[in-house]
Amino acid sequence: xxxxxxxxxxxxxxxxxxVTLSCSPISGHRSVxxxxxxxxxxxxxxxxxxxxxxRNKGNFPGRFSGRQFSNxxxxxxxxxxELGDSALYLCASSFIQGGSYEQYFGPGTRLTVT
Amino acid sequence: GQQVMQIPQYQHVQExxxxxxxxxxxxxxxxxxxxxxxxxxHPVFLIQLVKSGEVKKQKRLTFQFGEAxxxxxxxxxxxxxxxxxxxxxxxxxxxxPLVFGKGTRLSVIA
Numbered sequence: 218x219x220x221x222x223x224x225x226x227x228x229x230x231x232x233x234x235x236v237t238l239s240c241s242p243i244s245g246h247r248s249v250x251x252x253x254x255x256x257x258x259x260x261x262x263x264x265x266x267x268x269x270x271x272r273n274k275g276n277f278p279g280r281f282s283g284r285q286f287s288n289x290x291x292x293x294x295x296x297x298x299e300l301g302d303s304a305l306y307l308c309a310s311s312f313i314q315g316g317s318y319e320q321y322f323g324p325g326t327r328l329t330v331t
Numbered sequence: 332g333q334q335v336m337q338i339p340q341y342q343h344v345q346e347x348x349x350x351x352x353x354x355x356x357x358x359x360x361x362x363x364x365x366x367x368x369x370x371x372x373h374p375v376f377l378i379q380l381v382k383s384g385e386v387k388k389q390k391r392l393t394f395q396f397g398e399a400x401x402x403x404x405x406x407x408x409x410x411x412x413x414x415x416x417x418x419x420x421x422x423x424x425x426x427x428p429l430v431f432g433k434g435t436r437l438s439v440i441a
Contacts, residue, residue: 250428260374260419273427307374319379320374
């Protein structure tokens with residue numbers, strides 16, 4: 218099976234702009250989670266989608282939003298970018314069956330805000 | 332919210348030495364997972380522990396879940412340069428989403 222793919226891999230934006238990141242999960246996986254990774258804060262949970270519904274949300278401002286489509290692909294959007302939004306954004310998909318919650322991560326999108 | 336504390340933050344070892352990272356929670360965990368992230372890479376799932384007192388082995392890696400299901404450890408025997416990376420624990424408690432520890436960055440000196 219193909220792994221989790223994320224596009225774009227690298228992105229440079231300026232403050233105030235908005236950005237949309239895309240994630241295609243492993244075929245058959247219906248759960249998609251998004252994480253922000255920075256050197257100081259580690260891996261921080263943004264949100265999780267399952268069957269097009271947001272199941273959980275982390276402690277991020279409303280500028281961070283996401284959605285999931287019927288084919289399980291997911292997008293996350295960050296509006297009014299701030300310098301502190303520079304990070305590696307990781308998407309992970311899960312099968313979630315029989316108590317198994319292992320996450321399969323994509324390569325990430327490296328976002329730089331200038 | 333739920334927090335998972337992971338120690339140490341950094342560990343430098345000579346090749347051949349053992350390495351252990353610990354993960355602790357103040358709440359009872361449903362399960363705990365371990366991931367490895369190589370420099371410049373993304374986290375890769377290693378294992379999931381579910382049962383109280385569970386011990387699992389993968390070659391030189393030994394994973395343990397505490398009896399009270401509030402702590403876990405990852406032990407690597409005789410480290411090799413290929414073990415370099417950051418090791419994360421991640422835990423679920425009830426209906427909360429997966430919470431990651433801050434990770435332990437392992438350096439191995441040849």
